[in-house]
Amino acid sequence: MDAGSRAIKIALLDTRTRAVVATGSCDQGINQSALASDLLARLLAEQGLDAGSIAATVATGYGRHAVAAADRAVTEITCHATGVYHLHADVAAVIDIGGQDSKFIHLGTNGLVVDFSMNDRCAAGTGRFLEVVAQRLDVPIASLGEHARRADKPASISSMCVVFAESELIGLLASGTSRENIIAGVCRAIAQRIAAMAGRIPAGKIVFTGGVARVAGMRDALAEALRHPVTVASDPCMTGAIGAAIIAARENGGSE
Amino acid sequence: MKDCGLDWFEEMVEHCYQKATEFHEAGTPIIGILCEYTPRELILAAGAWPVCLCGGDADMIPAAETLLPAGICPLIKSTFGYSLNQANPFLEMASLLVAETTCDGKKKMYERLAERHPMHVLELPQKTGDPDARIHWIRELQKLRTVLEERFNVAITDERLRDAIRLMNRERRLRRALAQEMRSATPPLSGRELLDLKSLIACLPDDLAAYERIAGALPGRPADARPSPDNVRVLLTGVPVPHGAERILDLLEADHATVVCQENCTGIKPVTEEVDAEADDPLTALADVYLHLPCSVMTPNSERMRRLGELAREYRAECVVELIWHGCLTYDIEAAYTRELAAQFGLPYLRIETDYSPNDDARIALRLGALYETVRAARR
Structure with a gap:
């Protein structure tokens, strides 16, 4: 179970074959423990399973200690690394951009975490940041990439604080900068x-995962900034779970 | 009540306050110090008591920010806030403050502090290896000696200085011995417990006796009172953790980890070396040892990296955590060297930049959790 800041994700895995049996997600809410239990019950029912077929449960994500159904908690850094390694055995590094965090994780050849860094204190460079931008520019978040591709001169965004960036966007709009150039500028800044x-x-x-990996345009911006190709994880919202x-x-x- | 006599230091501030009040009423001067570069020996040899005034209380910071920029380090702001709020009784009782030009933030803050308190500032040279720096530092300490002699009407003879050096050596030796108990495969203390084994006032006889008592009792501390030997062994380095800011040690040790070594000014850094009390010129001997303190204000500060390498081996560290108070430029810049050193030793490394407010506790805990998971995965 990955109890993230914006959504709860659950993956069911066959302990023998290590195959993913089912995945599901729901929006995060006030009572995340109950939301997680309901989601788990739904997934089990869909598979014709019951609670007795669960051998063990690990929770991750910011709400990892709040989920009653879990046996224990593991940080999302270890879980994303493990999940991505499972799906892409040749991975050397993971970029995870979620709702309120962004991380760069270096992996050893055995898939273990060697080193990692994370954003500090603010929502700069996270999914929440992109949400604020999309909302302010009246663009659905899913089509941010489309707009970014049409940019001719990406705007320079200096402020990486959500609150200050919002006022910077208003300033750019007022000065006649196009939405396309603002969006491309934001992706580049992140x-x-x-x-x-x-x-x-x-x-x-380098594998890109987390909810923001679904925002087309971010992968290209990352590849350009890193001067290195970036692969989007095969199931970017689910790698933590x-x-x-x-x-x-x-x-x-x-054990079975 | 704690075992092994540890409870004595749980009430350290109260003991210091009681002693300081006695000294003050008897007319024995109390002299405030603000950094480990000030030789407490000179103050003790002047018949005065040196008391550390470094602030660790977040509540003092808003007052300080009315005069100081918010972006400087919390230790500087908290120390100054205590003065503005007149909330540190030791500062209020002090007859003199002795400070030094360690970093820019401190140096400029002392100008404001001097508006309310008598102050003597030592100019600390920052090229440790330069012979001229050494000569300058010796002169600075000679001037301090004269200032103390004239202000308090005492003669700081070489004999008095040698006695003070012997006394400080004894305190350093005792504190070092306690820290070195943590080299054990089954450390007798948590890092947090060890951090508490120090005093604001140097060389108080009751404190020295307590250090000795504890050192004698620790080897017999039962296993169930010790941290688990399965805990991750952490080498903590970087900025000091002054009284009031201990939450950082609590966070470090909340998830099955023990801080086995604290390479900072509230840990092993100032007690590593002893001063030669029998040297021809005790003042020169004093200057030589103090100028070698490997603080990040020095350039180059290669001695810190050399010591860190030794400590990592001696204390069998499994990872390195570097603490940077927000706004501490010199430690922050050196963090890249520490990261490289840790990589050479094959040790996972984490840099934590924070201040005294607890609002990022969850974020720090997440990073530490991931670091410890990495260490445990590597054990298998």
């Missing part, structure tokens, strides 16, 4: 921030 956080860029494969499930399966010794 990507540059991630690149600065990354430190040494690994030679191997899948990683948690793999850890749960491992600790259970693969």
Whole structure:
């Protein structure tokens, strides 16, 4: 279970085959423990399973300690690394941009975390930041990438604080800067921030995961800022939950 | 009540306050110090008591920010806020403050502090290895000696200085011995407990006796009172953790980890070296040792990296955590060296930049959690 800041994600994994049986998600809310239990019950019912078929449950995400259904909590850094490694065994680094955090995780050849860095204190360079931008520019978040591609001169965004950036956007709009150029500028600013956080860029494969990986345009901006190709994870919203499930399966010794 | 005599230091501030009040009423001067570069020996040899005034209380900061920029380090702001709020009784009782030009923030804050308190500022040279820097520092300490002699009408003879050096050496030796107990595979204390084993006032006889008592009792501390030997062993480095800011140690040790070594000014840094009390010129001996303190204000500060490497081995560290108070430029810049050093040793590294407010506790806990998971995964 990945209890993130914007959504709860659950992955069911077969402890024997290590195959993902089912995944599901719901919006985050006030009572996240109940939301997670309901989602789990729904997924089990869809698979014709019941609570007795669950060998172990690991929770991750910012709400990892609040989910009653979980046996224990593991940080999202370890879980994303594990989940991405499961899906892309040749991964060298993971970029995860979620609702309120962004992370750059360096992995060893065995898939274990070697080093990581995260954004500090504010929502700069996170999904929430993009939401504010999309809302302010009256563009659906899913089509941000489309708009960014049409930019001819990406605007320079200096402020990486959500609150200040919002007033900067208003200033840019007032001065006649196009939406396309503002959106491309925001994507570029976020990507540059991630690149600065990354430190040494690994030679191997860089996989982009988290909700923001679904925003077309961010991958290209990241590849440009890192001067390195970036692959979007095959199920970017689910890698945290899948990683948690793999850890749960491992600790259970693969028992049935 | 705590075992092994540890409870003595739980009431350290109260003991210091009681002693300071006695000294003050008896006309024995109390002299405030603000950094480990000030040799407490000179103050003790002048018949005065040195008391550390570094602020660790977040509540003092809003007052300080009325005069100081918000972007400087919380230690500077908190220390100054205590003066504006007249909330530190030791500061109010002090007959003199001895400060030094360690970093820009402190140096400029002392100008404002001097508006309310008598102040002597030592000019600290910052090229440790330069022979001229050494000569300058010796002269600065000679001037301090004269200032103290004239202000308090005492003669700081070489003999008095040697006695003070012996006394400070004893305190350093005792505190070092306690810190070195943590080298054990089954450390007797948590890092938080060790951090509490210090005093605002140097060399109080009751404190020295307590250090000795604890050192004698620790080897016999039962396993159930010790931190678990399975805990992740953390080497903490960077800025000091003054009284009031201990939450950072609580966070570090909340998730099955023990801070086995604290390479900072509230830990092992100022007690590592002893001063030669039998040297021909005790003042020169004093200057030499103090100028070697590996603070990030020095350039180059390679001694810190050399010591860190030794400590990582001696204390069998499994990871390195660097603490940076927000706005501490010199430690923040050196963090990149520490990261490189940790990589050389194959140790996971984490830099935490924060201030005294607890609003980022969850974020720090997440980073530490991931760091410790990495260490545990590497054990398997």
